Amino acid sequence: MRASSTMDVLGLLQEHGAVACGHFRLASGLHTPVYLQTALVLQYPHVAQKVAKALAARFSAAVDVVISTGLSSVVLGQEVARAKKARAIFTERVGGAMAFRRDFTLARGERALVIVDVLTTGRSNAEVVALAQAYGARVIGVGAMVDRSSAPLCLGVPARGLVSYPLQAAPPDACPQCRAGVPLSDGRRGAETVADGE
Numbered sequence: 661m662r663a664s665s666t667m668d669v670l671g672l673l674q675e676h677g678a679v680a681c682g683h684f685r686l687a688s689g690l691h692t693p694v695y696l697q698t699a700l701v702l703q704y705p706h707v708a709q710k711v712a713k714a715l716a717a718r719f720s721a722a723v724d725v726v727i728s729t730g731l732s733s734v735v736l737g738q739e740v741a742r743a744k745k746a747r748a749i750f751t752e753r754v755g756g757a758m759a760f761r762r763d764f765t766l767a768r769g770e771r772a773l774v775i776v777d778v779l780t781t782g783r784s785n786a787e788v789v790a791l792a793q794a795y796g797a798r799v800i801g802v803g804a805m806v807d808r809s810s811a812p813l814c815l816g817v818p819a820r821g822l823v824s825y826p827l828q829a830a831p832p833d834a835c836p837q838c839r840a841g842v843p844l845s846d847g848r849r850g851a852e853t854v855a856d857g858e
Contacts (some may be wrong), residue, residue: 669714669805669823670778672707676700681846683837688781688831693837695845698777698805702735711805711822712739715775718820724770725749729758729788736805737775744773751788758787768796774817779804780827782813789815 673679677700684695700707715736728737728750742750746797749764766772772792776785785802792799799817810829833836 669711670825672683672701672711673698673806676704676707680845682837683842684845685832686780686829688783688829689831690781690827691835691838691844692724692827692829694828696747696778696806696808696825698736699732702777702778702805705739708735709742712736713743713802715805715820716740716743718803718822719744719773719801723773723800725766725772725797727751727772727774727788727792729774729776729784733775733776733777736777740773740775740803746773751791758784758791760791766792770795770797772797772799774799774802776802776804778806779813779819779821780808780829782809782815782819785819786813786815789817794846797839 668702673696678697679691680695680697681693682695684692686692701711723744723746726737726744726746726748730751734750734833737750738748749760752761754761774785774788774792779785779802781825789799789802801818801820802815804819804821807824808827810826813819830836
């Protein structure tokens with residue numbers, strides 16, 4: 661994607677108050693001083709559609725099904741599916757593992773695109789890729805509105821984000837804010853533990 665488009669995504673996040681500073685614990689257990697709440701951008705259907713069209717364009721291959729990795733990515737996945745003229749389903753955590761519920765299933769040979777709002781460690785996305793492949797689907801890639809990964813991802817398929825915004829994170833025992841006695845943020849983000857992608 662061109663630099664101007666990347667700046668647009670960062671601008672959207674900032675314009676909608678989706679970038680929060682504080683001391684946050686991510687779903688991965690890592691701590692970070694910056695948290696992204698993409699739902700504040702995606703709550704506007706016309707904006708979500710624009711973001712999704714740009715993300716869909718990052719994958720030229722035909723797609724039969726878009727799989728959102730959890731509830732935080734459902735809106736984005738639905739709009740990407742609309743742009744790709746595909747159906748949209750999502751995974752949920754069941755007993756600690758990503759799974760399909762609600763009678764969602766995949767057919768052997770279906771071309772699947774995995775969508776997440778924020779990509780960080782890639783752990784959950786790797787689970788969804790493996791789940792889809794276990795059904796016999798052909799995963800063409802993982803797409804993200806924001807790629808916060810700071811290390812190589814082991815997904816086995818191409819991963820593409822609209823903007824790269826590397827995550828500054830540390831385990832609790834090496835967290836500078838923990839050492840300084842800064843309490844975990846809860847404020848308007850709702851809770852001290854937040855799911856800023858995985």
